[in-house]
Amino acid sequence: MEIEIVPLDPATLKTAPTSDFGFGTNFANRMFTQNYTKGEGWHSAKIGPYENLSLPPSTAVLHYSQEIFEGLKAYRRPDGNINLFRPWENMKRFNNSAMRMAMPAVDPEEHLTAIAQLVEIEHDWVPTAEGSSLYIRPAMIATDAALGVYSSHTYLHFVIVCPVGAYFAAGFNPISVFISDSYRRAVKGGVGATKTGGNYSASLFVSEQVKEQGYSQVLWLDAIEGKYIEEVGAMNICFVYEGKKIVTPPLTGSILPGITRMSVLELGRDLGYEVSEERTSIDDILADIESGKITEVFGCGTAAVIAPVGKFGYADKEYTINDYQVGDVSKHLYDELTGIQYGRIPDRFGWTYTIEVE
Ligand code: PLP
Numbered sequence: 001m002e003i004e005i006v007p008l009d010p011a012t013l014k015t016a017p018t019s020d021f022g023f024g025t026n027f028a029n030r031m032f033t034q035n036y037t038k039g040e041g042w043h044s045a046k047i048g049p050y051e052n053l054s055l056p057p058s059t060a061v062l063h064y065s066q067e068i069f070e071g072l073k074a075y076r077r078p079d080g081n082i083n084l085f086r087p088w089e090n091m092k093r094f095n096n097s098a099m100r101m102a103m104p105a106v107d108p109e110e111h112l113t114a115i116a117q118l119v120e121i122e123h124d125w126v127p128t129a130e131g132s133s134l135y136i137r138p139a140m141i142a143t144d145a146a147l148g149v150y151s152s153h154t155y156l157h158f159v160i161v162c163p164v165g166a167y168f169a170a171g172f173n174p175i176s177v178f179i180s181d182s183y184r185r186a187v188k189g190g191v192g193a194t195k196t197g198g199n200y201s202a203s204l205f206v207s208e209q210v211k212e213q214g215y216s217q218v219l220w221l222d223a224i225e226g227k228y229i230e231e232v233g234a235m236n237i238c239f240v241y242e243g244k245k246i247v248t249p250p251l252t253g254s255i256l257p258g259i260t261r262m263s264v265l266e267l268g269r270d271l272g273y274e275v276s277e278e279r280t281s282i283d284d285i286l287a288d289i290e291s292g293k294i295t296e297v298f299g300c301g302t303a304a305v306i307a308p309v310g311k312f313g314y315a316d317k318e319y320t321i322n323d324y325q326v327g328d329v330s331k332h333l334y335d336e337l338t339g340i341q342y343g344r345i346p347d348r349f350g351w352t353y354t355i356e357v358e
């Protein structure tokens, strides 16, 4: 793949912010784009200005949501260079999502090269402030201008980047999570394991309702029995038993196979915890919280990092976990994981991809 680098007029360039990043609102000057045409394949790869897209109102993605996305981060290392964290996994998951949504695959190596080149060019936008990073959002949309329901013949693949701080306003502090007893997120055989926009829009109704009661996220139960723990709106969920054992639901097809989840399992084992993927019922979880057997709960994801859960709300009752404090295991995993991501501690797993800019 030849990537055309479009020169930008220096007078039009925005300066990267150094604080108050928010999440996903202030984008770097450039983005990567390429187009797909059936019969021709991917073409017109370029890194050009971050600018509005021009799409006819009939564009397929606007009606039938044939869309996928990814989320990864670039972290500023102490030596000034930049780390991507397990980007190979994001490239793989992007193509798995593409397959499920009947979209064309992207060459994973070329996709990663495009991301690395964009980050290198925009390296000033990788922030240095504590806990900040450059969020990378690859996406693909169906661009046929036609209202028929079919798999589009044309697509746009793009990558945009923005400096971000903590995803939750609380920062690395406990959040409250509402467990939905009546609405469901995804069903086995559906698209729950796919990173596609519809999964997120489908969750907004409940998350907006409970936001007013102080909950940051919704935890979803399985859609068949409404009994087993699945995942949270923007992260996977882990339970810590007696400070020693980390349990997370298995990948049964309706939850997103999180890269942070996978890393927590590998890292947790390496740090001497017992780790296990177990199908767990909501009744058992709530009973174990009440008895004190569950000592901590945390969510994990690229945006969320490790997010301690201080309270669950379920069916008119609240369940406080670890006195609404950050637990030792959550803190340990947070320190180790972010240590590797930011290059503060040696990467003994081969998880980082370093972009040299210094
Ligand atoms: N589950 C959902 C629904 C998500 O949106 C995310 C975030 O990407 C995750 C889990 C965690 O995945 P990852 O760790 O790959 O970011």
Ligand code: COI
Residues within 6 Å of the ligand: 070, 071, 072, 234, 235, 301, 302, 303, 304
């Ligand atoms: C991520 O963690 O990258 C996500 O995609 C979660 C959310 C911002 C949608």
